[in-house]
Amino acid sequence: MHSSITIVGASLAGVRAAEALRSEGFKGNIKLLGDEAHIAYDRPPLSKSFLEGEMTSEKLSLLTTEKINELELEIRIDSRVSSLDIESRTLEVKGGVEEFDALIIATGARARKLPNTEKISGIHTLRSLDDSIKIRDSFKSGNPKVVVVGGGFIGCEVAATASALGIEVTIVESQEVPLSHVLGEEAGKVISELHTNNGVQLKCGVEVQEIRGDSQVEGVLLGDGTLLEADLVIVGIGAVPNTEWLENSGLTIENGVCCDQTCLAAPNIVAAGDVARWYHRGYGKSIRLEHWDNAAEQGKHAALRLLQTEAEAQPYAPIPWFWSDQFDRKIQLAGISDPEDDFEVIVDSPEEGRYTAIYGNEGRLKAVLGINRPRHVMQFKSLMENKASWKEALDFAREIK
Amino acid sequence: MRVVVDFDLCESNAICMQIAPDIFEVRDDDFLYVLNETPSEDRRSNLEESVQRCPKQAISIEE
Numbered sequence: 145m146h147s148s149i150t151i152v153g154a155s156l157a158g159v160r161a162a163e164a165l166r167s168e169g170f171k172g173n174i175k176l177l178g179d180e181a182h183i184a185y186d187r188p189p190l191s192k193s194f195l196e197g198e199m200t201s202e203k204l205s206l207l208t209t210e211k212i213n214e215l216e217l218e219i220r221i222d223s224r225v226s227s228l229d230i231e232s233r234t235l236e237v238k239g240g241v242e243e244f245d246a247l248i249i250a251t252g253a254r255a256r257k258l259p260n261t262e263k264i265s266g267i268h269t270l271r272s273l274d275d276s277i278k279i280r281d282s283f284k285s286g287n288p289k290v291v292v293v294g295g296g297f298i299g300c301e302v303a304a305t306a307s308a309l310g311i312e313v314t315i316v317e318s319q320e321v322p323l324s325h326v327l328g329e330e331a332g333k334v335i336s337e338l339h340t341n342n343g344v345q346l347k348c349g350v351e352v353q354e355i356r357g358d359s360q361v362e363g364v365l366l367g368d369g370t371l372l373e374a375d376l377v378i379v380g381i382g383a384v385p386n387t388e389w390l391e392n393s394g395l396t397i398e399n400g401v402c403c404d405q406t407c408l409a410a411p412n413i414v415a416a417g418d419v420a421r422w423y424h425r426g427y428g429k430s431i432r433l434e435h436w437d438n439a440a441e442q443g444k445h446a447a448l449r450l451l452q453t454e455a456e457a458q459p460y461a462p463i464p465w466f467w468s469d470q471f472d473r474k475i476q477l478a479g480i481s482d483p484e485d486d487f488e489v490i491v492d493s494p495e496e497g498r499y500t501a502i503y504g505n506e507g508r509l510k511a512v513l514g515i516n517r518p519r520h521v522m523q524f525k526s527l528m529e530n531k532a533s534w535k536e537a538l539d540f541a542r543e544i545k
Numbered sequence: 546m547r548v549v550v551d552f553d554l555c556e557s558n559a560i561c562m563q564i565a566p567d568i569f570e571v572r573d574d575d576f577l578y579v580l581n582e583t584p585s586e587d588r589r590s591n592l593e594e595s596v597q598r599c600p601k602q603a604i605s606i607e608e
């Protein structure tokens with residue numbers, strides 16, 4: 145049994161890992177090291193209710209003082225880990241070197257930035273509480289013209305929030321239809337119509353050529369020559385896993401920390417959450433997710449793995465699931481969709497704002513998309529867990545129509 | 546044990562229903578209904594999983 149387990153990354157996956165260790169009866173020391181100035185908090189509201197200005201930051205907290213005491217956690221904030229030495233089982237942490245018996249890697253991901261824009265103010269990415277506070281404050285000052293670069297889920301959410309606050313906002317997206325690389329064109333169009341119907345401007349099929357402005361951003365020049373005026377630019381062009389500190393550790397890093405099917409990266413070292421790429425037995429390949437539910441569940445699974453022998457270890461093979469809130473719509477996707485999949489719309493009711501569609505290939509149900517259709521999403525998710533065929537999914541669809 | 550849902554927090558995403566369909570149901574009207582407020586002890590582990598996976602932390606168990 146290990147006497148001390150160190151968790152690097154004090155966010156959702158890390159906190160859930162610590163909780164799981166204690167509920168499994170682990171009595172040793174648990175250290176939680178994070179590089180932010182805040183104690184663990186929840187990120188999804190940062191582009192939604194928190195950004196809209198209704199919520200206090202205390203409401204985001206993932207750990208209360210009572211909880212920390214109850215779990216007997218040794219927490220350190222503002223403590224970036226800069227390297228890992230597997231041989232000596234040590235970490236280089238801001239201010240010194242720390243030993244560990246077993247390690248949980250939960251350093252998540254950070255927002256990708258537009259190159260060469262550091263010196264211009266008014267350009268933001270959105271990943272942390274501080275990012276969200278800055279954007280929220282800018283939303284409130286004057287009547288800013290906002291350009292969102294990237295029409296992915298976070299970009300779409302920020303645009304929806306801005307628009308709901310009465311702010312003029314344009315999304316610039318390089319694909320012809322936002323989200324079509326995940327959802328396919330038809331479903332992507334449903335979501336882009338939601339935006340245009342609510343007053344968001346969309347500029348699609350065009351790249352950002354240049355950010356205009358010296359010290360303060362003034363505009364965004366697009367590849368087709370259009371110049372969009374902007375006081376505020378929010379960049380949502382994806383996330384990069386935080387693995388730099390592991391580069392010379394000997395662990396395999398390929399767009400994430402590579403793990404086996406049980407979340408083990410090396411003996412006594414596991415990874416979980418947005419930073420982890422693991423072999424998903426159900427899909428027969430390695431995947432990395434950036435979903436809340438996965439960070440929570442994988443944090444738990446990976447932590448328990450450290451307490452198990454190889455014979456006891458269980459594969460981690462969930463059906464992925466995430467949600468995104470845009471305007472008054474709750475968009476949910478369960479499974480892994482591919483634009484090339486067979487695609488079947490089951491409900492399409494613009495009056496009610498409801499939509500359900502399923503994706504399949506090789507005769508299997510692969511994913512379900514729901515807009516304000518949580519019940520359907522969960523029903524199809526259960527079918528996926530039971531490895532339903534495409535035909536079974538279509539039969540079920542007929543039943544619930 | 547007693548299941549308590551804070552309906553001000555609940556956003557009806559139905560993950561609890563998928564984990565414990567005998568306790569939670571999100572119906573066609575998109576509202577969550579608690580089908581069994583006092584489940585038996587053998588439902589504890591499923592219920593605890595619902596508590597943990599609710600993204601709004603809207604579910605709690607009172608002993």
Ligand SMILES: Cc1cc2nc3c(=O)[nH]c(=O)nc-3n(C[C@H](O)[C@H](O)[C@H](O)COP(=O)(O)OP(=O)(O)OC[C@H]3O[C@@H](n4cnc5c(N)ncnc54)[C@H](O)[C@@H]3O)c2cc1C
Pocket residue numbers: 152153154155156157158177178179180186187188189190191223224225226250251252253254270271272298386389416417418419433434435436437439465466467468469
């Ligand atoms: C704005 C926003 C909205 C979102 N909305 C949704 C949503 O609606 N639905 C959904 O399913 N998911 C959503 N997500 C995704 C979800 O929040 C993430 O999947 C989840 O936060 C991942 O948790 P994690 O613990 O793996 O990593 P993170 O939350 O990224 O945490 C990693 C932590 O490790 C720290 N760290 C990094 N490197 C080091 C180091 N070297 N030393 C010490 N500490 C380090 C980081 O600063 C951070 O605090 C959203 C994310 C964002 C940013």
Ligand code: SF4
Pocket residue numbers: 550554555556557558559560561562569571577598599600601602603604
């Ligand atoms: S999981 Fe939580 S938010 Fe979702 S329906 Fe259940 S109680 Fe409501």
